[in-house]
Amino acid sequence: MTAPFALMYHSVARRSPDPEGLCVPPDTLARQLDALQRRGLRGVSTGELMAAHRAGSARGLVGLTFDDGYTDFLDAAELLAERGFGATLYVVAGRFGGTNDWDGNGWPLLTASGVREVDALGVEVASHTLTHPHLPRCPPARLRAEVTDSRAVLEDLLGHEVPGFAYPFGDEDPAVVAAVADAGYRDAVRADTGAPSTPDFPDLTVPRSYAGPGDGPVRLAAKHLRHHLHARVHARRPAPSRRPAGGRDVPHRSPRSRP
C-alpha cells in the first residue's frame, strides 16, 4: 500500500523576518499547487487522505495541511478552491482571535467566527491543542486537557465531529500518542518524515513533508519521490505487532494510562 503523502504549511503570507521559513507567499503557494496538479496529484484534507489510505487508494492524493490557524489562511482557501483542492487547518482552540505567543512572532490567528467560516468552505478544521505547548513536557492532567478539551471546544463551535489532530512543534512521545488515542482521534499528523516515537499507532503518527517558500516544482517533486522511497524502505521492515483496540496498553513512563 502506498504510504500517505502530506505537506505541512503554516502562514500563507509574505512576512519578514521569518527565520523558521514558516511563511509561503500566496503567489508561491499558487505555483506549488499548480506543480502538484501537473504531477497528477490532487490536494485533499488529512481526513480524506487517511480514509483513502485505509481503503488502499491514496495514490494520486496529497494531504495539504496548514498549522496554527493564521488569518491569512482565508487567502489560501481561495487558491485551494480555485483548483478543487481540499485541505486541513489545524487550529489552536484556546487562542482564537489572538496571536502566535508560543513562538512570540505575534502573527494574528483566526477568530472563532473565522474558523467557522473556514469550516463552511469545506476545509477540514482539526485540533492543534488549546495553547500550543510542547506536549511531552506537560504533566498528565495538562496533556489530557490540551488534547481532549481542544477537541470539545471545536466540536461545540462547529457542531460536528472533529477527528483530526496535529502535534505542536511536531513533538510527540508514546505517552502523548496514547493521550491522543484515548481522546478518540482518528488521525494525527507529525512535523517530519522520520520514524515516529512508537510504531503502534500509524494513523496517529502520520508523517508530513515541510513545504517552504523555496520549494519550486523540482524540489516538491523531489520530496514526493523521497517520500515514496522512504515508505518503501519502511515497508521492508517487519510489521509492528497488532495492539488491541483502545490502545491503553502502550508501554511508556506515564502510570496514568495503565488500565
Ligand SMILES: [Zn+2]
Ligand atoms: Zn503549530
